[in-house]
Amino acid sequence: MRVVPHAATQTVLARSHDDEPPDQGMALLNLSRVSRLAFMVAPKGRGAFAEQVREALLTMSSLLNHQLAPMFVTIQTVFLAHEEDEEECRRLFEEHYRDHVPATNYVIQPPCCGAALAVEAWAVGGTAKVEFHGEHLVTVSYDGLKWIHCAGIRPSGTAGSAFEQSAEVFDRMQERLLSVGSKFDEVARVWIYFGGITADEAGSERYRELNRARTEFFGKLSFGGRLALSGYEGDFYPASTGIGTLGRGLTTSCLALQTERDDVRLLPLENPLQTPSFCYGKEYSLKSPKFSRAMAVVLGNYVTTWISGTASIVDSETVHVGDVTKQTEQTIENIERLISAENFARQGLPGAGAGLRDLAKVRVYIKHAGDYDKVRAVCERRCAGLPTIYAVADVCRPDLLVEIEGVAFSRMNGKP
Ligand code: 3EB
Numbered sequence: 001m002r003v004v005p006h007a008a009t010q011t012v013l014a015r016s017h018d019d020e021p022p023d024q025g026m027a028l029l030n031l032s033r034v035s036r037l038a039f040m041v042a043p044k045g046r047g048a049f050a051e052q053v054r055e056a057l058l059t060m061s062s063l064l065n066h067q068l069a070p071m072f073v074t075i076q077t078v079f080l081a082h083e084e085d086e087e088e089c090r091r092l093f094e095e096h097y098r099d100h101v102p103a104t105n106y107v108i109q110p111p112c113c114g115a116a117l118a119v120e121a122w123a124v125g126g127t128a129k130v131e132f133h134g135e136h137l138v139t140v141s142y143d144g145l146k147w148i149h150c151a152g153i154r155p156s157g158t159a160g161s162a163f164e165q166s167a168e169v170f171d172r173m174q175e176r177l178l179s180v181g182s183k184f185d186e187v188a189r190v191w192i193y194f195g196g197i198t199a200d201e202a203g204s205e206r207y208r209e210l211n212r213a214r215t216e217f218f219g220k221l222s223f224g225g226r227l228a229l230s231g232y233e234g235d236f237y238p239a240s241t242g243i244g245t246l247g248r249g250l251t252t253s254c255l256a257l258q259t260e261r262d263d264v265r266l267l268p269l270e271n272p273l274q275t276p277s278f279c280y281g282k283e284y285s286l287k288s289p290k291f292s293r294a295m296a297v298v299l300g301n302y303v304t305t306w307i308s309g310t311a312s313i314v315d316s317e318t319v320h321v322g323d324v325t326k327q328t329e330q331t332i333e334n335i336e337r338l339i340s341a342e343n344f345a346r347q348g349l350p351g352a353g354a355g356l357r358d359l360a361k362v363r364v365y366i367k368h369a370g371d372y373d374k375v376r377a378v379c380e381r382r383c384a385g386l387p388t389i390y391a392v393a394d395v396c397r398p399d400l401l402v403e404i405e406g407v408a409f410s411r412m413n414g415k416p
Helices: 049-065 083-100 162-179 206-218 324-339 341-346 369-382
Strands: 003-005 013-016 025-030 034-041 071-080 103-107 117-126 129-132 137-142 145-153 187-195 239-245 250-259 264-269 294-299 302-311 359-366 388-392 402-411
Touching: 025 359, 034 049, 034 359, 049 071, 049 083, 049 117, 071 083, 071 137, 071 145, 083 103, 083 129, 103 187, 103 250, 117 137, 117 388, 145 162, 162 206, 162 250, 187 206, 187 294, 239 402, 250 264, 264 341, 302 324, 324 341, 324 369, 324 402, 359 369, 369 388, 369 402
Parallel strands: 071 103, 103 145, 187 239, 239 302, 359 388
Antiparallel strands: 003 013, 013 025, 025 034, 034 117, 071 117, 129 137, 137 145, 145 250, 187 250, 264 294, 294 302, 302 402, 359 402
C-alpha cells in the first residue's frame, strides 16, 4: 500500500490511494523527528478466526516494514464480530507482539465488511521513546511531549450497576495514569464503549447512569491546566466517544498529554451548529454528558484535532430521523463546521483550521448493518480516499443511526 501526499494543499498528511478495498487504508504524518502512521486493516479471507487474525497481522507487518524507519504499534482498537473470539484474539496478538504489546481495546462491534475482526492502529517511528506497560498502558515520548495511552479498561466484575461500573472504570483509568506520573486532569480524549447503551436499567437508562458517574468523577478534576489556550474561559472537558457494543460490557480508553513545552496548547472546540453536550436539557440525561466536540492540540505550528463522536444533531435535537443518508450528510457537515478555520477563529485560534482532506482516519459507527452501503456511499463521496473503519454499533440515542469520529492534522497559517 502506498501513500500519496496531497501536493496541492498545505496538509501534513499523506494518505493511501483511493482504490484500496473498504476497511483498508493508512495515513502517514511526518513531524520533524518522528513519523506517525495511522492504519486500518481487515482480513479479506473469511476462514477460521485464527486465520483471519493471522492475515490481519501479516498485512500490518508488511505495512510497517514498507516504511522508511522501523515503527512500533503503540495503540490499537480491535473490532470483533463475536465476543467469544476475544480470548483467542488476545492470545494471537500477544504471541505476535511479545514484549511490545500495544495498548489495546477489544471492542465487540462487528466490522461492516463482514470480517471477524478489523484493526485500527497507530504506529510511531523515528526518535520517539516508547514504553510498553502491557495491554492497558503505553507511553510515547518525543520532542518534550509525553503521550499516555490507556486502553481496555473494564470494571472488575459484571455485578455492579451501570452507575457503579462507570464510576469504577474512571477510577481505574485514573490509577493507571497515576502509575506513570500522569493524572486524569491531563486527559484530552476519552472513549467509552458501553454494551446496551440505550437499554433501561433500574428505572433509568444505562447511558444516563454513565453520565451521572462521569459528572461526579469530572467534578473532582481540573482539565486543561497550564496547557489551556490563554483566554479560553468556557467549560473544559476532554473530547469523547460514547458508543454502544454488543453484549453488556463496558470498556474505556483515554489519551493524556504531559509536557513542559510552552508552545503546546489545548483548545476544546464546540460546534456552532450544536448545543454543547454539557448544556443538553434534562430530557436527554439528568446529569448532562460532559465532553467537548473536539480537542485541538497545538504543537508549535502543528494542530492535531481529536474529533469526538459526532452525530446528526443540530442544536440539541436529532435531525433526519429515519433517514440514514441524510443523517450521514449532516454528521459530516457538523464535522466540517467544527474543524473549519472560522470555528477555530471564533474560539480564539485564528490561523488554525482543517478540512475533510486533513482527516487522517475516521471511524463510522452504524446502528443497522443493512445501512452500510448507504452510509459508505456518502462517506466516499464526501471524504474520498480517507482510511475508514465501518463498524456496527448502537449510538447513544435511539433515533441516531450513525456516528463518526476522527482525527485531523493541519498547520497554523499553512506554515512549514
Ligand atoms: C451527541 O452528540 C452524540 O457521551 O461521551 C457523542 C460523543 C455522543 C460522545 C459521550 C456521546 C458522547 O450527543 C452522542
